[in-house]
């Protein structure tokens with residue numbers, strides 16, 4: 541099984557959105573979409589998502605799934621907008637409830653917000669499978685960056701979310717609530733146990749050393765070259781490296797807006813009595 545993949549890269553958030561489809565039936569999934577958000581004005585936009593929609597329509601694809609690899613902390617998902625425009629069901633890892641419980645407290649959400657994942661159409665457990673036409677999607681729970689992270693294995697391709705990055709950039713940070721470096725190492729070893737020719741599609745790329753953006757590699761290349769987790773790096777060495785590095789990282793610019801929106805499957809908090817919706821900034825809490 542060799543699904544077709546088209547990637548859209550958002551340079552504002554360094555996010556790769558993948559459209560993956562079955563060339564026979566033309567059924568498709570959209571993985572990790574982006575809604576534009578300007579933190580200076582609080583304005584959202586649909587330019588990134590509209591490019592995906594135009595492609596889907598032009599190719600005559602039928603969207604059956606809108607998949608999230610996790611609750612992103614650096615961009616807003618466009619899942620509700622894509623669902624309205626193209627159809628499809630929104631799915632995420634079942635441990636989303638753990639992420640929601642943490643952030644429900646932090647943001648002191650309204651009474652109606654329930655931290656059990658009900659905002660999503662489907663919650664995915666490790667080992668679950670989905671269909672995109674004749675393609676089989678296998679879900680692997682790959683926590684570490686967050687407790688709810690999943691990897692989608694579709695034929696000879698795997699969409700790894702924030703676990704691995706390109707070999708010259710390494711791995712995802714593990715210092716968000718519920719993150720854990722040892723857990724991430726074990727999740728990554730599950731991904732690297734796939735056949736070496738497996739195509740790996742990243743959720744982000746940061747174009748280190750001026751090389752230009754790239755988002756596709758292979759299991760074999762990661763095992764040979766990944767600067768953090770190539771074959772031969774021990775779990776303890778990884779944990780030490782990852783923990784030291786995470787101490788030096790700033791919070792992502794959009795973490796506060798992103799988490800509040802993405803934990804609601806991309807919906808904004810309810811409007812207040814003046815008809816406006818607000819995102820909160822907890823002071824001295826993070």
Ligand SMILES: [Fe+2]
Nearest residue numbers: 611612613702
């Ligand atoms: Fe992330």
